[in-house]
Structure formats: structure tokens, C-alpha cells
Amino acid sequence: MANKNSNAEPDFVYVLADKTVKTGDNVFLTCEANTSNVTAKWEKAGHKLQCVEGKHKLSTNGTRFSLEILNAKPEDEANYTVTLQNQSGSSSCSATITVEIKDWRKMEKKQEPMIKALKNFKIFSGEVKELRFLLHGPIGAGKSSTINTLKSIFEGHQFINCLTGSDSTGTSLTTKYEKFSIGPLPFVFYDVMGLESNEGKQSRGVRIDDIVNAFKGHIPDNYKFREDMPMIEEHRDYIISPTINNKIHCLVSVIPADRLSMMSEDVINKMRNIRAEASKLGIPQLVFMTRVDRVCELTSEDLGKIYQSKKIREKITMCSNKLGVTENCIFPVKNYHDEIRGNEQLNCLALQAFTQIVYSANDYIKNWSSKQKQVE
Template sequence: MQNERGEIIGSSGFNFLSTLPTTNTTAARFTIGTTLVNDAPSQITSKSSMGRKENRSSYRFPDMEVSSAAQPYLVSQWRDMEWTEEQRTNLMKTVSSYRPSCGEVTRAQVLLLGPVGAGKSSFISSVQSVFNGRVTNRAMVGSFSSSFTKKPYNIHGQKGEDPTGVVLCDIMGLSNGEMTGLSLHDVLSVIKGHVPEGHKFSPSQPVTCETVGYVRRPSLQDQIHCVVFVVDASKVMSYPKGLSTTFQQLREHISDLGVHQVALLTHVDKVCPDTAKDVTNVYKSNIIQEVMNKAGALLGMSTSYIVPVKNYSSELNLDVNTDVLLLHAVDHILQYADLYFQDNTTQDTELPKVKTSY
């Protein structure tokens, strides 16, 4: 749909504008929510903006309420999970001993993406709490309208152990339609490894080759090796309708870079009271299974890539079962990070080629 000035107007998370009658699509502009980035690179232009003036409608859930099943639990767990102290110990050893399968890289860099308040920072703090042996908040946690800095958190092993081979990277949240949020251009710049550690994002100052500390020729270590989308289970059916399109367009462009993606479904204790009382009910709950299906539709992702988690928030002490769920999520992430190394390294340890021309 066009207005009288020839602008293409859509209801999705990204807004694509062009001026008629020109047919040049390389100067398309992108936003997540209402954050505008000028002169975005042509290689990240969405298919809907490449000469086709179409309005891509976002996904709408057929049922906006989670149906209450007659039986609150399934007969058996719909995913196998051991809830024991031994399983917790085994998972801690697996994560602590993890090292990337590529000799050129010493740590796997994982980028967490999601709306503000979805639980990205809380997940990082919760995982670190497991290894610290007590609940701690290292990452900045809270419901802020925006967060600005690219900050990597190296997950340290237990006392006396070396740091693990995984780094969780937290950046500002995706916009829900306000004047905050990352642009598609900036997200891809982070994944490609161009954005320096500690960079402060600003909607009015997109990342360019003139950005202070800009990495012109990123190495494999500089790049992101797995992307984790984080969504709040209690908000899956109330997120703005354009967010589904935002997620799916992000996934399309990230996939083009060869980076695997998984998802975390946070705050599962808020949608299922029985899981709030006992986290071992998470894979027996019909409610959570249905919410996970909704999350898969929101993301355009199979539920096999999605894992539920319960972050530590008001607790003062650790819980074995909560730890198992968190550690299982990290192990799930690392499996896909290693797939990236397998896909992008050869016998000669040749680095993957990353386009640097914008």
C-alpha cells in the first residue's frame, strides 16, 4: 500500500520505504519498530522490498487464549528429562569442559536477541549463578525501555576452574514499536563481528565503517556463532502483531549468514501455576506445550529448537531442578554453536568469508 508521496506502508516490524518513480532498491531503509537506519546495505534487503510493493501481513494467532485442557498433565513427559543431582553435576561438567571444535576459536560467542524484558539478562545471571553456587546478578537486570551496550559475559566455571568455552552476549532489546530497539543493519553487523565490545548503540547512529573501534576484517573469533531468540511465555499471545514478522525477517537474514538459531521460552512459571510450584512439571504441562507451539509460530521456528527455562528472580538459594533446566538450555545452545564451526571450517581451517562492503 502506498500513500500520496509514494511511500510503501506496511504493518510489520520492519518498515520499508522507497521514493517513486525510482527503481533503485539498494538505498532501502530499515527499522525494527520505528528505529530508522539510512542507506542500509543492499545484501540485507528483505525480499518484500526488492522491487515488489507488497504488504506482508504478520502472523496472527488463531486462538488468543491458551485453551485449558480437561487434563492438566500428559500421561508422560513430552520431552525426556532427568531431574536429579547427578544430572545437574553431569550437565555442569559438560558445559564447563566445552571447547569449540575449531582450533582457531577459543570460545563460542552466543548472541541473545529478544524484546525488552524477555529475560535475556536474567538468563545470563541465572546460568552464572549455577556455577557460582549462589544466586547472583552480574548482568544488568530490569525492565528498562532500552539497553545500549554490547556486553559479552564469559561463563566462569566453579571456583578453581578455568572459564568455560562459552560467552553469552547481551545487547539492547528489540523494539515493541517504541522509539527504541535495534535495527536490522546493526544486528547483522554484530553477528558478522564488525561491532567492538562495549559499543553503545543509538537509534540515531547506526553502525558504519566510521564507528569507533569498527572491525573491518573480523576473524572467526569476532563473529557470533549461534543466535538465541528469547521470548516471554507470559507475553507470547500479547506481543505486538508486527513482532512475528520482525522475528521471521531476522531469521531469514541470519540464516543467510549460515548462523544457527534456537530459542528460549522464559517465565514458564508465570503461565503454569503447577510448574511454578514444581519446575519438574514443565514437560508434563499441556499449558506450556501449547504456549511453546504458539512461540514456534511467532518465531517461524520448529519447537524442536525451543527450550523452556525458569530464571532466578526473587530466590535467594539455588534449586537443583531449576539448575538442570538452565544447564540443559546451555547444552542445547552449544550443540548448535558447534554446528556453525563444522559448517564454516575446512581441513585447512579456512575462515568463512564475510562480506564487509556496505
């Protein structure tokens, strides 16, 4: 039984609990104090709650204090705090309300139809042996992990042979222009050193001119990148007359959702410049936005709700503004990290993104074939 002693310092018998609700639902936040001789002050996101008629209802029943929010909207998503106070002191507790919005993009629920379609995929031109994708982005964005994830899906086991950059050291483990096949499929990825900010006059990370040479097909497999010198025509391994099978057919920018706001302008500008060079060559470009589970609790608990997440939607808009990419070309994904078993929701997100770059690369081949016929 709650203590009715007016001298008792306020404390909680039970505290507010986090709530996840759908748009339009009513939500209740309730707590109980150890004494009724207290006043309650409510805050939203650290500021005094401005009660609106028909929206908020505050109630007190003995030692119980409640806040009801009617017809929940995305703007109601916040951290709410109640502070109990009397002459002996005060005590506070908080809870977070998460409002699920209507799906703003459709997520495929089954992986098998996508896997089957990709296994049966035929490249538009018989002259092209495989579609080639180039991944680029900052260190630790998840480029190598993206390759590992897709290989895991198609090869039926957790694939960890493609080394990944270290979050703690900030060091890129990718030093060569290495080719990674996706099972027996006619699709290959090329990973490059992570982009870094320049310190003073020192060039760090992969060079933009090397990436442009890769676009054009001048760089051979297993070429070791040098930060101090680009691949030049005089180099003994330089491919002087590249064919369509040497060139890159789609550029994939890999961006970490949880670090997007902290990325340096230098790295952002490098990525924009690389995209501009790809555009000059007619190379399609898409974005894989990784680490989405680290920016949204709703998504972390259930990847199937990723397209109901307000936070993920905001990150996509931010990414679009920073890179100059339309939002429908940005795909939120989660790579395998500490999992030891397959996850169909994770696979579906990766396969949706992968399917889009396959079709985009194939469109590039169609355009190339059309130009070849015009020349002939």
C-alpha cells in the same frame, strides 16, 4: 448438622477443591450444602456441563453433591462450577482440574553430569578461543536474567551484576554490546537492547542492521548502541576485517511465555527478520522461552513436571508458529528472580538449553573449519 429448613438460603459447609490428576485417573469433585432442599447445576469452563455416559457421574447423597469424571483426559482440564439453588436464593463454588499428561520431552534430573560435560567441553577448532552467543528479544523477556542464571550455576553464587530490564517501566537497561563470560568456560554471551515496536517513524530499541553487523563481527565489545544511527563502516571502532573470533556462532531468541500472545506483530516481525539474516549467514538459532512458571500452576509448583504441562506445550506450539522455529529448537526455562538459594530443577532446565546452544555453535565452527580447508 445441616439445616433442613426449606427456607434456608443455600450455602456451603465445604466447597469444591482443586485437583491435579494423571491421565487415565478418575477424579471426584464433592461439596456439601447447608440444606438438602436445593438443586445443583454443574458447569465446565463457564458452560453447562454436557454429561456423557461412561464419562461423567453426578450424584446426590443428602446434602452432598458430587461429580465424578472417569478416565481423565487433557480435554477434561478446566474450571468446574456447581451452583446450588432453591426459592430462597443460590450459591456457587468452583474448582480447577489439572490433568498431567505423559512427558512429551525428557528432563534431566541431575545437574552435575551436565555441568561436568560443559566444563570439559572442547571447541572443534583450536583457532576459536570461545563460542559466542547473541541474545535478542523484547524488553523484559529475560535476556539479562538468562545470563545471570547461567553465571550463578557455574560460579556457585547468585549472580546479579548483569542488569535486567524493568517490567514496570518497559525500559531496556542494556545499552552496550557487552560481553559476559560464564565462569572460566570458553563460552560468552552478548546481550543487546530489547526489541521494541516503532511508534510512527521513530526507531526504538536495537536496530536490526546493528544485530547483523554483530553477526558478522563488525561490532567491538562495549560499543554503545544508538537508536537513531547504526554502526557504519566509517565509524572509528568498526571492525573492518573480522575473524571467526569476532563473529557470533549462535543466535538465541528469548521469548516470555506469559506475554507471547500479547507481543506486537512489529516485534515478532523484527525477530523473524533477524532470524532470516542469521540463516543467510548459516548461524544456528534456538529459542529460550522464559517465565514458564507464570503461565502454568503445575509448573510453578513443581518445575520437574514442566514436560507434563499442557499449557507449556501449547505455548511452545504458539511460539513455533509465531517465529517460524521448529518446536525441538524451543526450550522452556525459568530464570532466577526472587530466589536466594540454588534450585536443581531450575538449573537442569537452564543447562539442557545451554548445552544445546553450545553444541549448535560448535557445529557452526565445524562447518566454518570445513570451508576453510576447501579454500586452502
